[in-house]
Amino acid sequence: MTDNSPTAAAAHRPSLDAAAHVRRRYAAERRFKAIGLGAIFLALGFLAILLWTIVSNGLSAFMQTYIRVDVRFDAESVAGEDYQGAIKSALYARFPAVESRGERRELAALLSSGADTALRRMLTADPSLVGTTKPVWLVASDDVDMAIKGHISRQPGASGNRLTDRQLGWLGELEAAGTVEKRFNTILLSSGDSREPELAGLWGAVVGSVFSLVITLIVSFPLGVATAVYLEEFAPKNRWTALIEVNINNLAAVPSVVFGLLGLAIFLNFLGMPRSAPLVGGLVLALICLPTIIIAGRAALKAVPPSIREAALGLGASRLQVVNDHVLPLAMPGIMTGTILGMAHALGETAPLLMIGMVAFIVDIPASPLDPSAVLPVQVYLWADSPERAFVERTSAAIMALLLFLGAMNLAAILLRKKFERRW
Amino acid sequence: MSEHTVKSFDEELSHLSNTIARMGGLAEAQLGAALQALGNRDSDLAVRVVAADAQVDELEQEVQHFTVRLLALRQPVAADLRQIVAALKIASELERIADYAANVAKRALVLNQQAAVKPVGAVINLARLVQSILKDIMDAYVEQDVDKAIGVWNRDEEVDDLYTGLFRELITYMMEDPRTITACTHLMFMAKNIERIGDHATNIAETLHFLVVGTPLKGSRPKGPSVEAP
Amino acid sequence: MSHSPSLPAKVRARDINVHYGDKHALKHVDLDIHAHEVVALIGPSGCGKSTFLRCINRMNDQVDSARVTGLLTLDGDDIYDRAVDVVQLRARVGMVFQKPNPFPKSIFDNVAYGPRIHGMARDQAELDEIVMTSLERAGLLAEVRDRLDEPGTSLSGGQQQRLCIARAIAVSPELILMDEPCSALDPIATARVEELIDELRENFTIVIVTHSMQQAARVSQRTAFFHLGELVEVGDTEQIFTNPQHPLTQGYITGRFG
Numbered sequence: 001m002t003d004n005s006p007t008a009a010a011a012h013r014p015s016l017d018a019a020a021h022v023r024r025r026y027a028a029e030r031r032f033k034a035i036g037l038g039a040i041f042l043a044l045g046f047l048a049i050l051l052w053t054i055v056s057n058g059l060s061a062f063m064q065t066y067i068r069v070d071v072r073f074d075a076e077s078v079a080g081e082d083y084q085g086a087i088k089s090a091l092y093a094r095f096p097a098v099e100s101r102g103e104r105r106e107l108a109a110l111l112s113s114g115a116d117t118a119l120r121r122m123l124t125a126d127p128s129l130v131g132t133t134k135p136v137w138l139v140a141s142d143d144v145d146m147a148i149k150g151h152i153s154r155q156p157g158a159s160g161n162r163l164t165d166r167q168l169g170w171l172g173e174l175e176a177a178g179t180v181e182k183r184f185n186t187i188l189l190s191s192g193d194s195r196e197p198e199l200a201g202l203w204g205a206v207v208g209s210v211f212s213l214v215i216t217l218i219v220s221f222p223l224g225v226a227t228a229v230y231l232e233e234f235a236p237k238n239r240w241t242a243l244i245e246v247n248i249n250n251l252a253a254v255p256s257v258v259f260g261l262l263g264l265a266i267f268l269n270f271l272g273m274p275r276s277a278p279l280v281g282g283l284v285l286a287l288i289c290l291p292t293i294i295i296a297g298r299a300a301l302k303a304v305p306p307s308i309r310e311a312a313l314g315l316g317a318s319r320l321q322v323v324n325d326h327v328l329p330l331a332m333p334g335i336m337t338g339t340i341l342g343m344a345h346a347l348g349e350t351a352p353l354l355m356i357g358m359v360a361f362i363v364d365i366p367a368s369p370l371d372p373s374a375v376l377p378v379q380v381y382l383w384a385d386s387p388e389r390a391f392v393e394r395t396s397a398a399i400m401a402l403l404l405f406l407g408a409m410n411l412a413a414i415l416l417r418k419k420f421e422r423r424w
Numbered sequence: 425m426s427e428h429t430v431k432s433f434d435e436e437l438s439h440l441s442n443t444i445a446r447m448g449g450l451a452e453a454q455l456g457a458a459l460q461a462l463g464n465r466d467s468d469l470a471v472r473v474v475a476a477d478a479q480v481d482e483l484e485q486e487v488q489h490f491t492v493r494l495l496a497l498r499q500p501v502a503a504d505l506r507q508i509v510a511a512l513k514i515a516s517e518l519e520r521i522a523d524y525a526a527n528v529a530k531r532a533l534v535l536n537q538q539a540a541v542k543p544v545g546a547v548i549n550l551a552r553l554v555q556s557i558l559k560d561i562m563d564a565y566v567e568q569d570v571d572k573a574i575g576v577w578n579r580d581e582e583v584d585d586l587y588t589g590l591f592r593e594l595i596t597y598m599m600e601d602p603r604t605i606t607a608c609t610h611l612m613f614m615a616k617n618i619e620r621i622g623d624h625a626t627n628i629a630e631t632l633h634f635l636v637v638g639t640p641l642k643g644s645r646p647k648g649p650s651v652e653a654p
Numbered sequence: 655m656s657h658s659p660s661l662p663a664k665v666r667a668r669d670i671n672v673h674y675g676d677k678h679a680l681k682h683v684d685l686d687i688h689a690h691e692v693v694a695l696i697g698p699s700g701c702g703k704s705t706f707l708r709c710i711n712r713m714n715d716q717v718d719s720a721r722v723t724g725l726l727t728l729d730g731d732d733i734y735d736r737a738v739d740v741v742q743l744r745a746r747v748g749m750v751f752q753k754p755n756p757f758p759k760s761i762f763d764n765v766a767y768g769p770r771i772h773g774m775a776r777d778q779a780e781l782d783e784i785v786m787t788s789l790e791r792a793g794l795l796a797e798v799r800d801r802l803d804e805p806g807t808s809l810s811g812g813q814q815q816r817l818c819i820a821r822a823i824a825v826s827p828e829l830i831l832m833d834e835p836c837s838a839l840d841p842i843a844t845a846r847v848e849e850l851i852d853e854l855r856e857n858f859t860i861v862i863v864t865h866s867m868q869q870a871a872r873v874s875q876r877t878a879f880f881h882l883g884e885l886v887e888v889g890d891t892e893q894i895f896t897n898p899q900h901p902l903t904q905g906y907i908t909g910r911f912g
Contacts, residue, residue, distance in 0.1 A: 236718060307753055308757060313713065315767060428908065429911060
């Protein structure tokens, strides 16, 4: 090419330039990939740190220290229901050298103030125990538990020590005798809340959460699906529906505490529903869920190809038949995924529930959605607020339970989608 | 008509009509040269005419291949289809016309061995008429002129009249002087060939009508008196 | 021609106008469709041929902004009469779409859906009968006899389209509308559908919209050419493809547009 006119030069660019251009293009691509990967690893790193902190803090909460003492079920204390007395006598018998009142109180404090419930349960199960002496494993107090787990120092005389030197000595003695043991913490998984960390359990909060979510599902799913179907399939496209659409999208972005205030005003103050009840919690969470379900539902309905609607209409199906027979079944996996994700989001909500009084200290396991109850995130909040050292690990354990719950719901979402997903 | 969206199709179609026009020109030239050879008793020219017939055959082959290609690759419809089918038909008419011209030249070679006879002039007159018809029809093809084609179609009557007259004249001539029978018989075949060229020209006129208008030329062509019944 | 001009037309369109909002999509269309003939509607995109097709089974009702005026009759009954129930109408006028769109259900349920919603079968045996006959008529039975429970979407594209045709004829329509039924199919599948259209002509009247001129030429007896919302020319297919009368038709079918 000797032609050096500008067009010829443009048509036959020197190959060297082209190679440099290609190199730059590849370099830019590699850079972008590297940044993306970096972002993902950073996120994964934070997640790993978070999980590690929670698990390493909370794992020990699933074990609980027990102390074995030989308890005499004498008829006197059984009749007077003075199990605490029976336990104390057993302890004094174990350490006969302890005589002063102060020392005896310290000795009794090794065991949990709720240890007597175990004796009551034993006797209820087997009344023939009266008059016998049995070795019984009793729940140790939270301080003993912490000491055994190594969370607080067992060095005699250490400053800020929760256990006195004498208590440490007795503990050492008991341990040497093989009568101190860490066992799986069934209390944590089966009891309600308590002021005593060693007696506090998550079960009340779990049941409260389940009740709340069931209410949420019952209320928000039909409402949300009906709204989505109407807006997507039936409503005329005009200014009013556009306005409604904008408002629904905005609702999804409203801070959840506002929904809590709404619930407080309407459900509690106006309708007079019970405070702290999962019923009200569920209703408030349903309000929070609704925009999510409607938006996800509409997206799922939109994703159903119009050709399916046309095919059914062309065969003479009515609009309702088109929706019921074809569109809704096809959109259902998407709607359900959206619903479960919305519910998972609601499960984690704390602020709106504080507004309707679900932050109260509730010991009993709720028997119905009308009973006062806590929920998991609020339980986490309550425990995190408690001063006792033993609540630290229990807070983490509660978070683990919450995460497990969330994971299970997300897994359900994935499984549902896999099961019902159809290709067209 | 406006151009095709696919430009190369336009080019191919115009190549096709150009080939037909070239063939027509060649056939016309062949007829003219044959007449010249006859009128001037020019044997060399007659030999050249006979040899040149191969060119026309070649062109016809080319048109055939080309039309088949266009039919297969372009799947033409409507006017395009008619143009291609018409080209195929006209090419074969022109090939026949060139054949007849070559035959006239061949017979001119034989006549040149004989003494000259008088009716040659009348044959040349007939041929001149057919020649002008052939020229007109090829012009009509190039201009896509239906009126001109219908004019050609109607002028075939003149050819038939002239041919019938010539036929009688030749028979009279042979009866008067039997020595001229050989020459006159050749002239008679020449006249027949030339008359056939006229017929092929009217066929082209009909094809042209179909090409341009899309329908066959209706009505029976005006015929001169039949030679079989003088 | 297979039809006799003295017979009343199956579908009569007189001065049909369609507006989509401000857009005048179909302008003063007059067209007759006779029983047992295949009419092809051709024309460039946006010319109104699909719009006209969708007038016949009132699929345009789905579009909020669409407004149809003029007289359109099926066997003398006004299709756009207030008293006409769209569901009943669509049982008489079946439709096959551009993209094969079987329901994501079994092959059997695909074909059975129409008869079910129209209550055409009294019991399961009758339903089976309808499904089998429809599949047979659509030339699909031999290929799917052993797999009626498999999803319709598992079939090949051509089979899917024939399934859609089976689904349409299962409700025994009088008229079948086809909107570019072969545009997503390969040539072999296309040929099978075209052959099927030819067979179906015995029992049904078919209106087909197509972008393939060759297809219109192959399957139809009459062809109508639309341009910018107007019916430019309608005539016997042979005439349209050898000697179209209107320069626009000529320009379109020979590829000289613009």
